[in-house]
Every structure is written in C-alpha cells, then in structure tokens.
Amino acid sequence: MIYVVKGRETVTGLSASKGFTAIQIPPTTTKLNVIYAIAQPVDGDIRMCMDGTVPTSTRGIKINEDTIFEVWGSAALIAFRCINDGGTAKLEVIYMGQGG
Numbered sequence: 744m745i746y747v748v749k750g751r752e753t754v755t756g757l758s759a760s761k762g763f764t765a766i767q768i769p770p771t772t773t774k775l776n777v778i779y780a781i782a783q784p785v786d787g788d789i790r791m792c793m794d795g796t797v798p799t800s801t802r803g804i805k806i807n808e809d810t811i812f813e814v815w816g817s818a819a820l821i822a823f824r825c826i827n828d829g830g831t832a833k834l835e836v837i838y839m840g841q842g843g
Contacts, residue, residue, distance in 0.1 A: 744841060745841070745842055746778065746779075746839045746841065746842065747839065747840065747842030748837055748838070749776065749838045749839060749840040749842075750767050750838040751835075751836060751837045751838065752764055752767055752838075753833055753834070753836070754825070754833060754834040755833045757789065757825060757827040757832055757833065757834065758826075759826065760797045760798055760799075760824045760825070760826045761824065761825060761826070762821075762822075762823050762825075763780065763820060763823055763836060767836075767838050768780075768817065768820040768821060768838070769817040769820065769821075770817065776842075777820070777839070778816070778839060778840050778841065779813055779814060779815040779816070779820070779838075779839050780814045780820060780823075780838050780839070781811060781812075781813055781836070781837045781839065782811070782812055782813070782814065782835065782836045782837075783810065783811045783812075783834070783835045784806055784807070784808050784809070784810065784825075784832045784833070784834050784835075785808060785809065785833055785834075785835055786808065786830065786831050786832050787808055787827055787828065787829070787830025787831050787832030788805060788806065788807050788808050788827075788828040788830060788832060789805075789806050789825045789826060789827060789828055789832050790802065790803035790804065790805055790806070790825065790826055790828050791803050791804055791806055791823065791824065791825040791826075792804070792823075792824050792825075793819040793822055793823050793824075794822055795822040795824075796824070797824055798824055798826045799826065800828060800829060803824075803825075803826070805828055806825075808830075808832065
C-alpha cells in the first residue's frame with residue numbers, strides 16, 4: 744500500500760484538552776481515506792489519550808517536545824485528545840492516507 748499526505752494542521756491552544764480538527768479525519772466526506780496521523784509536539788511537552796479520556800497534567804501518556812508519534816485508525820483519530828504538560832506546546836500534524 745502506498746500512503747500519501749492528505750492534509751496537515753497545527754493544533755494550538757492546548758491549555759485545554761483538544762483533539763484533531765474534525766474536518767481533517769474520517770468520517771468526513773473529504774477525508775474518507777485518512778488512515779493515520781504523524782504528530783510532533785513543539786514548544787513544549789504534551790499529555791495525550793486515544794481512548795476518549797480527557798488528558799490532564801497527571802493523566803495520559805507524556806510525549807516530550809520534538810518527539811514524533813503516530814495515531815492509527817479512525818477510532819483513535821476521533822478519540823485523540825492532548826493538552827500542554829506545563830508549557831506552551833502546539834502540535835504539528837500530518838494526515839496520511841491511501842494514494843498512488
């Protein structure tokens with residue numbers, strides 16, 4: 744399978760829990776073939792959850808600044824939430840999907 748870039752965004756305002764922008768991920772009609780996201784926190788660390796749990800400064804997986812991670816599958820993309828872990832982080836995201 745060949746994967747290509749289907750979109751990108753910068754998620755800001757992480758002083759409160761946020762997820763990916765809904766228009767970027769399935770099941771929106773323009774993004775049906777997005778399979779996963781590649782993400783990297785910049786300007787600070789984050790905490791994240793992919794099961795619908797709201798992350799806090801003490802709950803969720805800690806992802807250090809400049810660490811690249813992936814979120815696979817529509818359920819995880821929809822349920823993904825992240826928050827600053829004491830800094831001013833933002834999240835750079837590239838959405839990948841089927842292509843040729």
